[in-house]
Amino acid sequence: MVVPNHYVHREVNLEDKANFMGSPDLISYARERGWYDPDRDGAFDFSRTYGQPSPKDFSVNTLRRWRGVSLITGKSWDEKGSFPFSVKPGKPLKIEDLTSLLRDHYEGTNYDESDGYKRGNPNTTAQRTICTASTKYGLVAHLREDLPEGTGSLLWLAPGRPDSAFFIPVWFGAPLPEGVGVGGEGTANSYEELLKQHFDGSEILRERHTLAWALQRRWERYLDKAYGERILPFRGLAGEWEGALMRLRSDVEKASWDLCKKDPPAARFLLGVFMEGVLQSWQTKMEGLLAREE
Structure with missing residues (x-):
């Protein structure tokens, strides 16, 4: 649908x-x-x-x-x-089919007003494409009923405009990585704290420069200065990075599944450690790209 x-x-x-x-x-x-x-x-x-x-x-x-x-x-x-x-x-649809759809600007159709990025940024055309300037994030739900609840409920999250972001895995119930929220130690990655901040955003607004989202916004602004020249190399890099993540994901889920039979909290912790490593890898990658290009 x-x-x-x-x-x-x-x-x-x-x-x-x-x-x-x-x-x-x-x-x-x-x-x-x-x-x-x-x-x-x-x-x-x-x-x-x-x-x-x-x-x-x-x-x-x-x-x-x-x-x-x-x-x-x-x-x-x-x-x-x-x-x-x-x-x-x-x-049968794969995760990459859906992430590609969320990144779409009508490329290859008569409605691509950027004409293959030769006329500028496709996110700002009058057609208002699937991925557009006002898109805040992308989300693909990967739900498997044959796996335990925590392992089988996986979200692939683009922490910004999908065409300019890497999709990263987030498992339901696993500890969230630092950088997804703000607050003191032990609260910045709390589901309860994030829900509270959703309805009262004053703290988020004060501290948003510390969030992973702020790094993503810097990257989007960099890409948009020369979109046609910069997006294709990034797209290739994103494909390689996400492909490697998807291959690693199956091994991590298998280990979590095996552990869940004996110690469910430890299984969730394992997924959280992997997510923390992914976010740190993403931040290192983005900061490296920006340091090289800015």
Whole structure:
């Protein structure tokens, strides 16, 4: 399913309990509010009825959906046509297929206004691509039910704009590395402290220069000064680094799984140590690149 900042649910059949869940007055309420009239509108369409009354036939949101569906299925779609609620991938999707999708700027299509980066930065075009200037992070969830909860719940996180960032592994429940939050010793990598800071960002704003995010922002500003010249070497470097991480990940997860049978806290600690090493490696890599280039 590709959700491009508007509803993609269209047909609704509340009698089909296996495939639909919804308030029993979903349709009657819309009729009471004047949003839906069967005589005027025909069959009930949730997206058209409950969505913003802005053009959905062809917009920057629709274009992102078209691109996502095209990349996932490997098929050509009419960008001005209608799209199903969900699609079947054209092949089994790998992590790198999804990270590539999150980095996409419509390269190779008529909607790449940068013309292969020859006309500037693709993140700032009028088309508002999948990866764009306002994208704060990228996230791919890698969930495996055949592994223990902590080991099987893995997020690949880009700590900034996906086209300009490395994706790094974060396991659910494992100790978070220093640099993902702020605070005193023992709190800067606490899930509870991060949740608190999410709702009260004053401390984050004061100390944000200490975060890994600040280093990522420096790197993005560097790339953007000469995007077409600098992005391709970085993309090759990111591919090598992420590929090595994905190969290491399977060994680390196997060790964690074996340890989890005897000592679950130790298994989580092992994953945390690996994550700490990955973040330190990332910081060293980024600082080295910036020192060489700035």
